[in-house]
Amino acid sequence: MPYESIKLEINDAVAVLTLNRPEKRNAISHEMIAEILHALDEVEAGAARALILTGADNAFCAGMDLQALKDFRSQSDPEIVADAHLIATLFRRLYSFPKPTIAAVNGPAIAGGCGMATVCDFTLAVPEAKFGYTEVRVGFIPAIVSSYVIRLVGEKRARDLLLSGRIFRAAEAKTLGIVNEVLEPDKLLPRAHELARSLAEMSPVALTHTKRLLLKLSQDELDHETELAVEASTRVRKTADFQEGLAAFLEKRKPQWRGE
Numbered sequence: 001m002p003y004e005s006i007k008l009e010i011n012d013a014v015a016v017l018t019l020n021r022p023e024k025r026n027a028i029s030h031e032m033i034a035e036i037l038h039a040l041d042e043v044e045a046g047a048a049r050a051l052i053l054t055g056a057d058n059a060f061c062a063g064m065d066l067q068a069l070k071d072f073r074s075q076s077d078p079e080i081v082a083d084a085h086l087i088a089t090l091f092r093r094l095y096s097f098p099k100p101t102i103a104a105v106n107g108p109a110i111a112g113g114c115g116m117a118t119v120c121d122f123t124l125a126v127p128e129a130k131f132g133y134t135e136v137r138v139g140f141i142p143a144i145v146s147s148y149v150i151r152l153v154g155e156k157r158a159r160d161l162l163l164s165g166r167i168f169r170a171a172e173a174k175t176l177g178i179v180n181e182v183l184e185p186d187k188l189l190p191r192a193h194e195l196a197r198s199l200a201e202m203s204p205v206a207l208t209h210t211k212r213l214l215l216k217l218s219q220d221e222l223d224h225e226t227e228l229a230v231e232a233s234t235r236v237r238k239t240a241d242f243q244e245g246l247a248a249f250l251e252k253r254k255p256q257w258r259g260e
Contacts, residue, residue, distance in 0.1 A: 001042070005032040007056075008039045013200035014193060015048035019055045025062035026055040028112045030083075032065075033090050040093055049204050050196035051097065053120060054104040054189065060129065061113025069246060072237065084233040087112065088144045088226050095119040095148065096215050098208045100199045104192040105129045105170070106185065115145040118152065118178060121211075122195060125170040125179045126188055132167040139245025139255065141236050143229035147222055153177055 007018040017039050019026035043051050055061055075083065094101060094116060103109075103117040105125035114131050117123050125131075133142040133149065142149075142162050150158045153176045161168070161176075173179040183191050199207065236242055240260040248255035 001035075001038055003035050003039065005029060006035045006039060008042065010043070010046060010048050013047070013049040014052065014196040015043045015046070015050070016052045016054065017043070019053075019061050021065075022055075022057040022059070024065060025059040025108065026057075026113070027062045027065040027068075029065040029068055030086070033086055036090060037093060040097060044098060048099070049200035049207075050100045050102065052102045052104055052189075052192045052196055053094075053116065054192070055106055055113075057107075059107040060103075060105045060109040061116060062108055063111030063113055063134070066250065069250065072246060073243065075237075077234075077238075080234050080237050081230065084144070084230040084237075087115075087233075088230055091115055091119050091144055091148065092222070092226065096211070098211055099204075100196070100207060100211075102192050102195055104188050105131075105179070106188055110134055110167075111142075115142075115148070118145060119148050123173075123179045124181045124183055124188060124192055124195075125173065126185045127170050127182055128185075129170040129173075129179075130167050131170070131173050131178065132165065133162050134165045134167070136163065136165040137245070138249045139236075139239070139241040139243075139257070141232060143233040143236075144226065146229060147225040151218065 005021050007020045009016045017036065019032065021027060021032065101120040103120035103123040105117050105123060108130045109117045110130065110132050111134050114133055133145060135142040146158065146162055149161060157176060170179055170182045174182050181191065240258045244258060245255045
């Protein structure tokens with residue numbers, strides 16, 4: 001399948017999936033999500049034993065594309081629900097992918113981009129990389145990613161990150177446990193490939209079954225929490241504050257919250 005918004009390269013045992021919209025800072029569109037999911041199917045069915053996820057040029061992923069955000073304002077109720085399920089599917093597919101995944105965060109990873117970096121098995125980042133679950137800043141909620149963040153950093157730290165929507169650097173992300181290693185830009189992809197090759201030397205059966213076990217330990221909880229998150233996301237998208245926050249973001253002004 002020819003890809004428009006991503007690149008997929010497979011060399012021997014390592015697959016590299018690059019978010020490839022550099023002019024948009026690799027922002028997420030519905031087309032990109034569909035292509036990522038298709039590429040994951042391709043990698044799962046192929047001979048590659050590990051997957052590296054990274055971004056083109058100097059960004060990992062800046063969150064949702066502006067056009068997608070504009071489309072939010074006119075979506076019907078079924079479209080709102082479907083959109084929330086689509087994001088949930090993307091995060092869950094990455095989280096449960098049967099082969100080891102490595103996020104090589106080469107720049108900003110914001111909102112949905114931060115979510116993708118969060119749910120990979122390993123996350124490497126350059127010192128300049130910025131992270132943030134910034135949805136509350138635009139009157140939205142980081143609903144789908146919340147379960148994964150709590151599991152990763154604990155509830156107290158998750159409350160700090162999710163309620164404040166603050167931006168934090170790679171060094172703090174490492175302290176929090178979101179990032180495994182911080183590397184200089186020229187060492188990021190070489191280290192990602194080194195790690196991928198070392199994982200590829202392991203028994204693929206053992207790795208797949210280990211990942212399957214880890215998923216089963218929390219599968220029922222994640223299923224329930226994901227449905228709660230989709231419901232919460234859908235509800236908030238119908239509020240006046242969401243519409244105002246989105247409009248303010250698109251118009252580059254300070255939002256005037258109505259509390260409704």
